[in-house]
Amino acid sequence: MIDGEGKKILVIQTHGVETPRRTYSPLFYAMAAAAMEMEVMVWFTMDGTNQLKKGAAETVKLDPNSDVTLKTMLQQTMESGVKLRVCQQSMALWNMAAEDLIPGVEILGATSIIDLALEADHVMYY
Amino acid sequence: MTEKQEIRGCVIRKDLYYRVDDHTWVKIDDDGTVRVGMTDVAQNMAGPLLYAKAKGVGTKREKGKPIATVESAKWVGPVKSPLSGEIIDVNPKVARDAKLVNQSPYNEGWIVRMRPTNLQSELAEMLSGDAAVEAYRQKIDKEDLKACVHVEGFEA
Numbered sequence: 001m002i003d004g005e006g007k008k009i010l011v012i013q014t015h016g017v018e019t020p021r022r023t024y025s026p027l028f029y030a031m032a033a034a035a036m037e038m039e040v041m042v043w044f045t046m047d048g049t050n051q052l053k054k055g056a057a058e059t060v061k062l063d064p065n066s067d068v069t070l071k072t073m074l075q076q077t078m079e080s081g082v083k084l085r086v087c088q089q090s091m092a093l094w095n096m097a098a099e100d101l102i103p104g105v106e107i108l109g110a111t112s113i114i115d116l117a118l119e120a121d122h123v124m125y126y
Numbered sequence: 127m128t129e130k131q132e133i134r135g136c137v138i139r140k141d142l143y144y145r146v147d148d149h150t151w152v153k154i155d156d157d158g159t160v161r162v163g164m165t166d167v168a169q170n171m172a173g174p175l176l177y178a179k180a181k182g183v184g185t186k187r188e189k190g191k192p193i194a195t196v197e198s199a200k201w202v203g204p205v206k207s208p209l210s211g212e213i214i215d216v217n218p219k220v221a222r223d224a225k226l227v228n229q230s231p232y233n234e235g236w237i238v239r240m241r242p243t244n245l246q247s248e249l250a251e252m253l254s255g256d257a258a259v260e261a262y263r264q265k266i267d268k269e270d271l272k273a274c275v276h277v278e279g280f281e282a
Contacts, residue, residue, distance in 0.1 A: 003181075028202060035195040035204040068200055080203060 005037040010120035012113075013048035020060045023051060023070050026126045027077045034080040041120075042077065043113055044105075045087035048126075050094050052086055052101050071102075078104045087113065130282060131259045133266050136274035137166045137282040138259045139232050143252040145208040146261045148190075151232065152208050152252065158245070159214060162193065163236040164205055164227055166282060167262065170274040173198040175224035178205075180216040180238050187211065187240075189248055194237050196224065205237055209248045215239035228277045 011030050015022035026042065033040045044052055051057050051070055060070035078084060084105045091097070091107065098107060108116075117123055129140040138144075142151040149168035153161045169175070180194040187193055192204035193213060217236050220226050227235035242248070253261050265271070 032195065032197065032202045035192060035202055037192055037204075066200070076201070 004033070006039070007121040008039045008119060009033045009041070010116055010123045011040065011042045012123065012125045013042055013044050013051075014046040015126060016047035016050040017056050017060050017070070018047065018050075020062050020070070022126065023060060024062050024073055026124070027073045027082075029124065030082045031077055031080045034077075034082050040081070041083045041085055041116060043085050043087065043108075043116065045090045045113070046093075049086055049090040049096065052084070052105050053094065053096055054100055054102055057102070074102065085112075085116075133259070133263050134271070134273040135276075136170060136262075136266065136271075137232075138262050139282060140255045140259065142232065142258075143208070143249055143254045144258045144262070145206070145252055146258065146265055148206045148208065150206060150208045152249075153232075153236075154245075154249075155239075158241075160209060160211070160240050160242055160245070161236040162205075162208060162238050162240060164196070164231055165262075166231050166274055167266065167271060169228045169231045169235075171271065172196060172201050172203070174277070175227050178220050178224040178227060178237060180221065181213055183213055183216060185213045187213065189244075193240075196227070207240070208252065209240060209242045210244045211240040211242035213238045214241050225277065229279050230281050232282050 011026050013026045030040045030042050057071035057074055058069050085108050086105050088107050088109045131138050142153050144151050149165045175196055175198050178196045187207040189210045190206050193207045194205040216238050
C-alpha cells in the first residue's frame with residue numbers, strides 16, 4: 001500500500017449548483033486525502049465557482065431524505081483541513097465579489113493555479 | 127460486569143481511557159500494550175462504516191496523528207492516535223468488515239494495538255471513569271450531538 005502522507009493533492013472542481021451529482025464526490029475525495037495526512041486544496045473554477053456564493057450551497061441536496069447539504073459538505077471539507085480556493089476570473093463570470101463568498105475561501109488568479117498544479121504531486125480534475 | 131453509562135443512548139464505558147475531543151478510547155492490556163478504537167459516539171456520527179483502513183504494523187505515530195482512516199457513505203475522516211507509539215497489530219476483522227466498529231465499538235471493533243512509548247504521561251492527559259462520562263456529557267450537550275442509534279447485535 002502506498003503511503004501518501006505529506007503528498008500534495010490538487011482537486012479542480014468545475015461543476016456547480018446546477019449539477020448536484022457532480023458536487024459531492026470531489027469534496028469527499030478531498031476529505032479522504034486530508035484524513036490520510038495529505039496536503040489538499042480544492043480549486044473552484046468555471047461553474048464550480050457558483051457553489052461558493054453565500055446561500056447557494058444550502059439549496060443543494062443530493063439525497064432528499066438526508067440532512068446533508070452541499071453546504072454541510074463544504075463545511076466538513078474545510079474542517080478536515082482542506083484549503084478552498086476560487087478562481088478570480090470565474091468569479092467575474094458569476095458576478096461575484098469577495099464579500100459574496102462563504103467564509104474560509106481565498107481568491108487566487110490564473111497564474112497561481114498553474115504554480116499550484118506544478119507543485120502538486122497529483123491533480124484530480126472534475 | 128463492565129461499568130458503563132449512557133448519554134443520549136451513547137454508551138461510555140468507565141474502564142477505558144478517552145480522548146473525548148478525538149472520540150477515541152484506549153484499553154491497557156496486561157502486557158503493557160494498548161488497544162485503540164473509536165467511541166460509540168464516533169461510530170454513530172460516522173454512520174455505517176464501509177471501510178476502515180489502518181496504518182500498517184510497524185508504523186510509529188505521535189499522539190494526534192492518524193492511525194486509520196474510516197469512511198461511511200456520508201463521511202470520511204481520520205482516527206487520531208490517542209497515544210504515541212508503534213502499531214503492532216491491526217484488527218483483521220475490522221479490516222474485512224468495518225461495520226464491526228458500529229456493532230462493537232469497544233470490544234470486537236478495536237482498530238489497532240500499539241506499543242506506547244510515553245504511556246504514563248499521555249494517560250494523564252486522558253479521562254476515565256466518571257470524569258470521562260461527564261466530559262462526554264458536556265461535549266454531547268454543547269455540540270448537540272444526535273442520539274446514538276445502534277445496529278442489530280450492538281454490544282458494549
